[in-house]
Amino acid sequence: MWCSGCGIGVMLGALLRSFEELGYEREDTVVVTGIGCTGKSDDYLITHALHTTHGRALAYATGIKAFNPRLHVVVLMGDGDSVTIGGNHFLHAARRNIDLTAIIINNFNFGMTGGQFSGTTPGGMFSQTCIYGNPERGIDICALAEVAGANYVARATPYHVWEMKTNIKEALGKKGFSVVEVYSPCPTNFGRHNNMKSTPDMLHWLRDKGLSVEEYNTRKPAEREGYFAVGKLVDRDEPDFNERYDQIRTIARKSQGRC
Ligand code: SF4
Numbered sequence: 700m701w702c703s704g705c706g707i708g709v710m711l712g713a714l715l716r717s718f719e720e721l722g723y724e725r726e727d728t729v730v731v732t733g734i735g736c737t738g739k740s741d742d743y744l745i746t747h748a749l750h751t752t753h754g755r756a757l758a759y760a761t762g763i764k765a766f767n768p769r770l771h772v773v774v775l776m777g778d779g780d781s782v783t784i785g786g787n788h789f790l791h792a793a794r795r796n797i798d799l800t801a802i803i804i805n806n807f808n809f810g811m812t813g814g815q816f817s818g819t820t821p822g823g824m825f826s827q828t829c830i831y832g833n834p835e836r837g838i839d840i841c842a843l844a845e846v847a848g849a850n851y852v853a854r855a856t857p858y859h860v861w862e863m864k865t866n867i868k869e870a871l872g873k874k875g876f877s878v879v880e881v882y883s884p885c886p887t888n889f890g891r892h893n894n895m896k897s898t899p900d901m902l903h904w905l906r907d908k909g910l911s912v913e914e915y916n917t918r919k920p921a922e923r924e925g926y927f928a929v930g931k932l933v934d935r936d937e938p939d940f941n942e943r944y945d946q947i948r949t950i951a952r953k954s955q956g957r958c
Pocket residue numbers: 700701702704705706707736806810811884885886887888889
């Protein structure tokens with residue numbers, strides 16, 4: 700159902716291959732989606748799926764995981780759902796380090812509703828509602844996830860599709876909150892307003908501006924302007940929410956003489 704050249708289907712293909720390679724059963728897997736172009740992904744799935752309200756996908760997913768920690772819970776969101784309308788939930792899911800995998804399609808605008816600017820539209824770039832340039836700075840989703848406490852953070856693009864699958868697979872296997880941000884072509888809206896009307900234009904932009912993490916880190920800050928790192932950015936093993944909750948529950952029971 701997506702526009703020609705959209706990156707969402709590429710992400711979904713990588714996710715389904717990861718499910719298959721990890722041997723996930725449909726009965727044990729829940730995919731939670733928000734609103735927008737990315738939110739339509741669940742129409743293609745035969746796992747459990749929950750299509751939620753705008754910006755609240757992580758809140759629903761948190762409830763599912765808290766109720767049944769054995770389930771694999773994956774959350775698919777756009778940049779609107781994750782860090783614009785849903786920014787507060789994103790911050791707290793990462794801080795809580797709850798065992799969810801969040802895959803965020805960042806197309807730098809609200810694509811489904813006509814291309815309004817979002818919280819990740821880069822400063823100076825254009826959209827339907829900032830035709831003279833965005834005066835605000837775009838949020839760096841990966842940096843936000845890292846400082847808030849996520850155990851795993853990576854950035855991928857449809858140009859680097861095999862690496863994307865590797866990152867998604869690693870994120871699914873990681874305990875705690877894991878985030879894969881996918882910089883995704885939206886030729887219909889974001890591309891049209893930024894001189895990238897065709898799919899190859901958008902893919903070339905991702906190819907030319909995406910640097911390996913190693914190369915990005917060796918550059919001085921001024922030389923990073925306009926570029927972004929692609930690959931694994933954070934991989935740590937801090938206790939997740941359920942582990943810490945169980946520890947505290949044990950302490951509480953001991954203090955009450957119940958164990
Ligand atoms: S509007 Fe943009 S994000 Fe939405 S389906 Fe079309 S290309 Fe994809």
